[in-house]
Amino acid sequence: MRKVVVLGIGATSINEHWQFSLRELAGEAGLAAITDAGISSVDSVFIGNMMSGSANHQQQLGSYIGDWLGLKYKEAVRIEAACSSSAAAFRAALIAVASGEVDSALAIGVEKMTDSPSGEITAELATASDADWEADQGVSFVALNALVMQRYLHEYSWKHDDFAGFSINAHNNAMHNPLARFHSTLTLETYRKAHVVADPINIFDASPMGDGAAAILIVAEDAIHSTTKRLVRVLGSGAATDSIAVHGRKDPLWLSAAEKSVKQAFAQAGLEPKDINLFEYHDAFTIMAALSLEACGFAERGQGPRLALDGDILPSGRIPVATRGGLKARGHPVGATGMYQIFEVIQQLRGEAGLNQIENARIGMSQNIGGSGSNIITHIFGQI
Amino acid sequence: MRKVVVLGIGATSINEHWQFSLRELAGEAGLAAITDAGISSVDSVFIGNMMSGSANHQQQLGSYIGDWLGLKYKEAVRIEAACSSSAAAFRAALIAVASGEVDSALAIGVEKMTDSPSGEITAELATASDADWEADQGVSFVALNALVMQRYLHEYSWKHDDFAGFSINAHNNAMHNPLARFHSTLTLETYRKAHVVADPINIFDASPMGDGAAAILIVAEDAIHSTTKRLVRVLGSGAATDSIAVHGRKDPLWLSAAEKSVKQAFAQAGLEPKDINLFEYHDAFTIMAALSLEACGFAERGQGPRLALDGDILPSGRIPVATRGGLKARGHPVGATGMYQIFEVIQQLRGEAGLNQIENARIGMSQNIGGSGSNIITHIFGQI
Numbered sequence: 196m197r198k199v200v201v202l203g204i205g206a207t208s209i210n211e212h213w214q215f216s217l218r219e220l221a222g223e224a225g226l227a228a229i230t231d232a233g234i235s236s237v238d239s240v241f242i243g244n245m246m247s248g249s250a251n252h253q254q255q256l257g258s259y260i261g262d263w264l265g266l267k268y269k270e271a272v273r274i275e276a277a278c279s280s281s282a283a284a285f286r287a288a289l290i291a292v293a294s295g296e297v298d299s300a301l302a303i304g305v306e307k308m309t310d311s312p313s314g315e316i317t318a319e320l321a322t323a324s325d326a327d328w329e330a331d332q333g334v335s336f337v338a339l340n341a342l343v344m345q346r347y348l349h350e351y352s353w354k355h356d357d358f359a360g361f362s363i364n365a366h367n368n369a370m371h372n373p374l375a376r377f378h379s380t381l382t383l384e385t386y387r388k389a390h391v392v393a394d395p396i397n398i399f400d401a402s403p404m405g406d407g408a409a410a411i412l413i414v415a416e417d418a419i420h421s422t423t424k425r426l427v428r429v430l431g432s433g434a435a436t437d438s439i440a441v442h443g444r445k446d447p448l449w450l451s452a453a454e455k456s457v458k459q460a461f462a463q464a465g466l467e468p469k470d471i472n473l474f475e476y477h478d479a480f481t482i483m484a485a486l487s488l489e490a491c492g493f494a495e496r497g498q499g500p501r502l503a504l505d506g507d508i509l510p511s512g513r514i515p516v517a518t519r520g521g522l523k524a525r526g527h528p529v530g531a532t533g534m535y536q537i538f539e540v541i542q543q544l545r546g547e548a549g550l551n552q553i554e555n556a557r558i559g560m561s562q563n564i565g566g567s568g569s570n571i572i573t574h575i576f577g578q579i
Numbered sequence: 580m581r582k583v584v585v586l587g588i589g590a591t592s593i594n595e596h597w598q599f600s601l602r603e604l605a606g607e608a609g610l611a612a613i614t615d616a617g618i619s620s621v622d623s624v625f626i627g628n629m630m631s632g633s634a635n636h637q638q639q640l641g642s643y644i645g646d647w648l649g650l651k652y653k654e655a656v657r658i659e660a661a662c663s664s665s666a667a668a669f670r671a672a673l674i675a676v677a678s679g680e681v682d683s684a685l686a687i688g689v690e691k692m693t694d695s696p697s698g699e700i701t702a703e704l705a706t707a708s709d710a711d712w713e714a715d716q717g718v719s720f721v722a723l724n725a726l727v728m729q730r731y732l733h734e735y736s737w738k739h740d741d742f743a744g745f746s747i748n749a750h751n752n753a754m755h756n757p758l759a760r761f762h763s764t765l766t767l768e769t770y771r772k773a774h775v776v777a778d779p780i781n782i783f784d785a786s787p788m789g790d791g792a793a794a795i796l797i798v799a800e801d802a803i804h805s806t807t808k809r810l811v812r813v814l815g816s817g818a819a820t821d822s823i824a825v826h827g828r829k830d831p832l833w834l835s836a837a838e839k840s841v842k843q844a845f846a847q848a849g850l851e852p853k854d855i856n857l858f859e860y861h862d863a864f865t866i867m868a869a870l871s872l873e874a875c876g877f878a879e880r881g882q883g884p885r886l887a888l889d890g891d892i893l894p895s896g897r898i899p900v901a902t903r904g905g906l907k908a909r910g911h912p913v914g915a916t917g918m919y920q921i922f923e924v925i926q927q928l929r930g931e932a933g934l935n936q937i938e939n940a941r942i943g944m945s946q947n948i949g950g951s952g953s954n955i956i957t958h959i960f961g962q963i
């Protein structure tokens with residue numbers, strides 16, 4: 196397969212964008228990536244989105260957004276894998292370019308959640324779980340994560356406080372990200388006193404929804420003639436699933452799909468965990484942050500919170516995470532989140548992360564988690 | 580890229596399957612394809628589906644169906660391109676295998692429309708058009724097609740009767756397809772007297788919705804060691820879009836996306852229209868049948884109905900279409916339809932089409948149309 200490089204990136208801020216339609220958000224990010232790449236068109240468009248059919252009464256986002264971007268007649272489809280929709284869309288774009296079927300592709304993640312006509316975002320989110328055996332029993336997404344976290348606290352003897360570091364680090368990093376949903380720091384005391392959503396998860400363990408779009412333009416390395424950009428190559432990609440219902444897993448405290456997808460990505464890249472300079476992980480809930488770090492080989496089983504307590508995840512630490520705020524503070528427009536993660540990794544590897552810049556960042560990883568761990572996709576990027 | 584062959588196919592009947600869930604339908608088709616292929620597993624799963632999020636309150640169909648099929652831990656995603664979702668899913672599977680990223684893939688199209696909890700299938704279907712500038716103005720999908728057909732009748736001086744042959748041929752062919760939604764022949768007189776849905780479209784110009792699933796299992800040709808199946812190779816694939824709204828097109832009576840996608844597929848295959856022995860076209864409405872035949876080079880512009888009047892589309896004709904009933908009589912479970920089309924082409928090329936068998940069928944083509952022509956994907960298959 197051909198080598199693939201990132202030529203352009205773009206993103207909107209994450210907020211309640213009531214004044215912008217779905218296509219305007221996607222268009223802003225997509226045009227920014229095209230402008231950043233300095234090219235006039237692409238061969239294919241891949242849209243990552245979870246809930247536009249129900250939340251915005253608009254499907255067929257490939258044609259809808261390709262048309263709006265002036266990319267009429269180009270191939271364009273939407274990929275859906277719940278919260279991992281965007282990493283899935285990026286992976287489809289990657290394989291299309293790597294295969295030689297097309298020379299360039301624009302992957303856009305977009306989600307518009309805050310002014311849904313249906314107004315039932317909790318119900319929309321629950322469509323990522325098992326409709327028959329989870330959602331229809333009244334178990335919301337935060338409740339599923341609360342069950343997992345409760346069991347984790349019991350099994351490995353952690354206290355709720357031990358998870359505060361994930362959230363504090365995210366909020367600190369978001370302070371310097373102009374696109375982030377939140378710009379406020381967090382103290383341990385505030386974390387402790389926060390409203391509980393579903394015991395033991397409080398509002399600072401959970402990430403906020405929002406509207407936003409991010410875009411990545413990739414091309415075959417052999418098709419580039421000249422560019423002024425610092426080029427970043429896609430080194431590895433891996434995707435795996437697990438049972439859609441949490442109760443169907445061998446071990447609900449272990450993300451098998453994360454382990455499998457990261458192994459694939461490491462094998463393709465010829466790398467291992469110690470080579471990763473920063474990790475944009477999927478901290479939809481603090482428990483997911485811990486489980487992701489463990490499954491990816493950055494912490495021992497059951498020891499994820501140790502990395503937060505020891506400062507390993509800080510910008511200056513062994514494995515910096517959520518360097519621009521993560522899902523927790525940059526925000527989590529579900530189907531778009533995976534593209535924000537890649538956008539941020541590329542910013543770091545290009546040296547464009549401003550006050551969030553990780554020193555000597557040469558290799559970065561992103562991991563997008565769909566459902567309660569049922570669909571997990573990992574990518575590794577490196578400076579050329 | 581590697582050559583790719585079809586190793587297994589499977590499908591359910593199309594009907595009101597109130598007793599089966601979405602995963603049971605997809606599971607039946609998927610397991611049939613796996614059994615037909617004579618292998619025990621696949622590397623990746625690609626699901627084509629349009630409306631499960633709203634109609635069935637279930638997204639994340641990759642994990643949902645992969646899990647149900649016992650393909651846990653495998654890569655699995657859903658592709659959505661409205662009514663062309665299944666051809667888009669097949670194309671993603673094709674590129675994944677051709678690229679070498681995986682050695683095998685299972686593409687499943689599934690749709691369950693008849694017992695939607697929301698009960699508003701007309702509104703669900705309208706999400707494939709432009710929400711702001713078509714659907715929200717009250718223009719349903721059949722109304723959009725009626726506007727196009729009305730203009731076509733005016734522009735090229737056809738009568739409504741001239742379209743009857745498309746529907747009569749479809750109903751005749753479905754008589755011998757046990758999986759078809761309808762098993763009743765149609766006369767010109769019945770066609771003439773039928774209820775009008777949106778003038779000039781009557782119920783026999785329009786295809787019926789339904790529940791159903793079809794699956795195609797593909798593998799890299801170089802990975803096959805032995806099989807007793809007659810092998811069919813994917814010769815060409817092409818995908819293109821057009822403006823999502825009909826009023827955005829240069830010419831609403833010409834399917835530019837069909838023309839572009841079929842040219843890509845012909846170029847890959849090194850073939851031209853006269854080489855095609857049968858064509859599973861997208862006769863969601865009789866006007867779409869005519870427009871597809873024209874854009875693909877089987878008829879002159881404005882002369883599609885001539886092929887129905889002259890018998891060219893009959894099983895014994897120059898370009899047999901809808902050989903197992905087409906969308907009109909086999910049925911149109913929207914996001915699954917494209918996989919049924921491919922299933923039927925493979926049946927023909929394997930010589931497994933029973934009383935519908937087209938003599939000397941060596942090369943077949945399928946074309947799946949999403950929206951009112953905004954996303955069109957064409958595949959060409961040939962006997963090895």
